[in-house]
Amino acid sequence: MTALTVPAGIDHAAVTQLLAELIEIPSVNPAYDAASPGENMLGDAVGELCRSFGCTVTTTDVVDGRRNTLARLTSATSEKSLLIEAHLDTVSLPTARTNDRQLDMSRAEVRGDRMYGRGACDVKGGLTAALLAMQQLAAQPLRSLDVVLLGAIDEEYQFRGVTSYIAEHLTDQHGPNAAIVLEPTQLQVVHEHHGVLRVEIGITGRAAHTSRPEEGRNAILGALRVIDHLEAWNDxxxxxxxxxxxxxxxxxxxxxxxxxxxxxxxxxxxxxxxHEVLATMVEEINDRAGDGLSVTVTQLLLDAGMATPAQTPIVRAALRSGGEDEAPARVPFGTDGSKLARAGVPTIVFGPGSIDQAHADDEWVDLRDVTMAAERIVAIARSLDAEDLHAPITSSGAP
Structure with a gap:
C-alpha cells in the first residue's frame, strides 16, 4: 500500500507534498483505460491517512471490486454531520504531447505556484484540501458536528460511487445534515448547477436517385429542420x-x-x-422533419441539476468563510452534488482550480488556492458546529 505522509498544519509545504503524492497514485477510471487498476490504491491510501488522524474508516464494494472509502471524524456529541465528497477517479492520461511542456502527467511537477499532473485540478487538489482540513479538525475536535469524508469512485463515468453511498446511507433519516462536493469552482460557493439530457435523434426517410430527388424523402434536410426548430425552442x-x-x-x-x-x-x-424536458422535446419535434419522414429520440443520459436555497446553513457558512463580498454561484456543468441534493442533503459544490484546467493535457491547480480551500473547509465545519442544522429550510425553487 502507498503510504501518504503530510506535515502537521495547513501551509504551502504540506499542500505541495500531499498533492504530489496523491497525483502519483494512479486512479484512472477503467472506463477510459481498460488496463487501469482503478481507484482502490488511492482510496486505501486516503483511508490509512485518515486513520492516522483518528477517523473511523470503512470501505464498500461498488462495482468490479472498486471501493468507496468513508472516513468519519467523530465529535464530542455527534448530534449532526457534514459530508465532504471527493471523487477518486480521473480521466485518462494524455496519449500525445501536443504542447511545449512535454509533461508526464502521471507524475507531479511544480512550476511556480502551479502543480501539474493528472487529477491536480479534478479533483486531487480538492481532496488534498479536505485531508488537511480533516487533520486540522482532528487536532482541535468539534463539539457536535461529525465530519465524514467520502472518497467516491466513478464520478467521471456513471456516478456509481455516490449513488452507492446514497443507497447505503441515505435510506433512513440519519444521513448527513449538509454536504460539500469537491470540484474545481475557483473557490466559488456553487449552490446551483445545471442537469444534463443527452439524446440521439434519428430521422428516417426514403432513398432515391439524385437525378430524381422528388421521389425520395431527404433525411438530412429533415434533420436540419428539426435542429433549427430545437434551437428556436431552446432560445x-x-x-x-x-x-x-x-x-x-x-x-x-x-x-x-x-x-x-x-x-x-x-x-x-x-x-x-x-424527464419533463425530454417529454416536451419529443412533442416539439414530432412533426418537424417534414412529410414522409419519421423521428425517433433515444435517451443516452439523463441527470437532474442541483438547486440548494441560498439561505441554507451550508451555503451561508461557506460564504462567510470567503468574506463579506462573496455571493453564491451557478455553474453549467454537472457533479455528484445533484444526487446528494435530490436525496435530501443540502449541498454545495466548492473547490480549488478551474473547470478550464480539468481533463486538460497539461492539467494544473494553483497551490495557493488549495491552501485557501483547506482553510475555508475548516472554517465551514466550525461554523456549522455552532449552528442548528435541523431547522427546516423552504426551497426557493426557480427564480
Whole structure:
C-alpha cells in the first residue's frame, strides 16, 4: 500500500507534498483505460491517512471490486454531520504531447505556484484540501458536528460511487445534515448547477436517385429542420444550454439520404425535471422533419441539476468563510452534488482550480488556492458546529 505522509498544519509545504503524492497514485477510471487498476490504491491510501488522524474508516464494494472509502471524524456529541465528497477517479492520461511542456502527467511537477499532473485540478487538489482540513479538525475536535469524508469512485463515468453511498446511507433519516462536493469552482460557493439530457435523434426517410430527388424523402434536410426548430425552442427556455455535437447520414453522394442521426447535449436548468424536458422535446419535434419522414429520440443520459436555497446553513457558512463580498454561484456543468441534493442533503459544490484546467493535457491547480480551500473547509465545519442544522429550510425553487 502507498503510504501518504503530510506535515502537521495547513501551509504551502504540506499542500505541495500531499498533492504530489496523491497525483502519483494512479486512479484512472477503467472506463477510459481498460488496463487501469482503478481507484482502490488511492482510496486505501486516503483511508490509512485518515486513520492516522483518528477517523473511523470503512470501505464498500461498488462495482468490479472498486471501493468507496468513508472516513468519519467523530465529535464530542455527534448530534449532526457534514459530508465532504471527493471523487477518486480521473480521466485518462494524455496519449500525445501536443504542447511545449512535454509533461508526464502521471507524475507531479511544480512550476511556480502551479502543480501539474493528472487529477491536480479534478479533483486531487480538492481532496488534498479536505485531508488537511480533516487533520486540522482532528487536532482541535468539534463539539457536535461529525465530519465524514467520502472518497467516491466513478464520478467521471456513471456516478456509481455516490449513488452507492446514497443507497447505503441515505435510506433512513440519519444521513448527513449538509454536504460539500469537491470540484474545481475557483473557490466559488456553487449552490446551483445545471442537469444534463443527452439524446440521439434519428430521422428516417426514403432513398432515391439524385437525378430524381422528388421521389425520395431527404433525411438530412429533415434533420436540419428539426435542429433549427430545437434551437428556436431552446432560445425560449430561459437559460438552458444546447449543443448539437454529432451527426451522421447518407450513403453516397448520388443517393438521396434515407437516414440521418444527430446527438444533442442539453444542459437543463437546476430546478427542472429532465424527464419533463425530454417529454416536451419529443412533442416539439414530432412533426418537424417534414412529410414522409419519421423521428425517433433515444435517451443516452439523463441527470437532474442541483438547486440548494441560498439561505441554507451550508451555503451561508461557506460564504462567510470567503468574506463579506462573496455571493453564491451557478455553474453549467454537472457533479455528484445533484444526487446528494435530490436525496435530501443540502449541498454545495466548492473547490480549488478551474473547470478550464480539468481533463486538460497539461492539467494544473494553483497551490495557493488549495491552501485557501483547506482553510475555508475548516472554517465551514466550525461554523456549522455552532449552528442548528435541523431547522427546516423552504426551497426557493426557480427564480
Amino acid at each position: 425560449r427556455s430561459g437559460g438552458r444550454i444546447m449543443a448539437v455535437t454529432t451527426v451522421s447520414g447518407g450513403t453516397a453522394i448520388n443517393i438521396v439520404p434515407e437516414s440521418c442521426a444527430f446527438g444533442v447535449d442539453l444542459r437543463v436548468l437546476p430546478w427542472e425535471d429532465p
